[in-house]
Amino acid sequence: MPRTTTTILSTRKLGWSGSDIDESDWLETEIPPDAAGARLDRHLSQVFGDLSRTRLKSLIEQGKVEIDDRTITEPSYRVKPGERVMVAWEPAVEADPEPQTIPLTVLYEDADLIVIDKPAGMVVHPAPGNPDGTLVNALLGHCGDSLSGIGGVRRPGIVHRLDKDTSGVMVAAKTDRAHQGLATLFAEHDIERVYMALVFGAPIRPRGVIEGPIGRDPKDRKRMAVRDGGKAALTHYRVARRFGAAASLLECRLETGRTHQIRVHLAHAGYPVIGDPVYGRRRQAMPKGLDAAGQDAVRALGRQALHAAVLGFRHPVSGETLRFEAPLPEDMRAVIRALDNTV
Incomplete structure (x- = not known):
């Protein structure tokens, strides 16, 4: 009977791209033929004997388990032979997060x-x-x-x-x-998602499609990359604003939902997101032509200039069509004002 192949990808701490955790160890396993149809949480508890099924169920529900570069959040997912499962494991935190009074919009x-x-x-x-x-x-x-x-x-x-x-x-x-x-x-990707991104450079065409399979960067497991063997990914973009040849504000619509898809696709196309610490330009931290005030605005941003502006979907209970918009936050608007004034 075939045996499950299990690999610890790293015994040192890694930043896990695609999640909110700061550090983790990667565990990887391949689903053998005799495990076909098993629940994901049950199978992983048999493979990784040191982790309880309850702990693994929690990791799955938190989005810390991927199958063939696809995030799985359902513990009851039925596994298929040949699938590669990756688990980002880290020491457990409190089982019951405490309610906190934190302002929400x-x-x-x-x-x-x-x-x-x-x-x-x-x-x-x-x-x-x-x-x-x-x-x-x-x-x-x-x-x-x-x-x-x-x-x-x-x-x-x-x-x-x-x-x-x-x-x-x-x-x-x-x-x-x-x-x-x-x-x-x-x-099923049956949702509308629109992102606004401030990027280096200016696409020649006012709108277009970036298509390229996305998977783990084989040279750096903390990053994603456009590469052979990755999962199909498609991003539509439209130029909303141009700031000379130095920068642009792009509207991006996802047709698929891969980890870091917009950031990876835009960087691959030559228009990395301003302020992106993982996929951005390291040699040129500022758009060309920015004066001192503009450079201060970019430094104050301190993050990738990416904003989820629209989310539309059918209400899962009532069936009503819902669509929500969030305006650009002040830190991105400050960069846009600086670009308007100096580029």
Whole structure:
């Protein structure tokens, strides 16, 4: 009978791209033929004997498990032979995050879900290095008894993520039925997502498509890259503003949802996001032509200039079509004003 192949990719701490955790160890395994159809959490608990099924279920639900470069958040996912499973493992944090009174910009809320405008700098899930002050802590404090429970636990259901330093619209479930419905919509890409990105350079065409498979960078597991063997990825862009040849404001629409897709695709196309510490330009930290005030605005940004501006979807319970917009945050507007004045 075939045996499962298990590999510890790293025994040192790595920053895990695509999640909100600060550090983790990568564990990797391949699904053998005899495990076909098994629940993901059950199979992984058999493979990684030192991790309990409960712990693995929690990691899956937090978006810290990937199968063939695709984030899986359902512990009941049925595995298939040949799939490569990667687990970002880190020491456990408190099992029950504490509710905290943290200001939230709420765009919409009903009995089943809540839509917020996440500020840059806010981590989504509690994790080592960020045990509290997260979106989950804030939602627990805000929603209180209106959370009827996800999987029997009174907590918000996170079905998608924004990187810590990406701002914009996010939705979270308050009930099991909403959680399951939203997870299906995101898995099937049956949603509208529009991002605004300030980038170096100016595309010649006013609109276009960037297409290229995205997978882990074989030279650096902390990064994603356009490479052979990656997962199909498609990003539509439109030039919303040009600032000479130095910079542009792009509207990006996702047709797929790969880890760091917009940042990876724009960098690959030659228009990296301004301020991006992972995929941005290291030699040229500033758009050409910026005066001292403009350079101060870019330094004050201190993050990738990427904002989730629009999120549209069918309500998972009522079926109503919903669409939410979040205006550009002040730090990005400050850079735009600087570009207008000096470029």
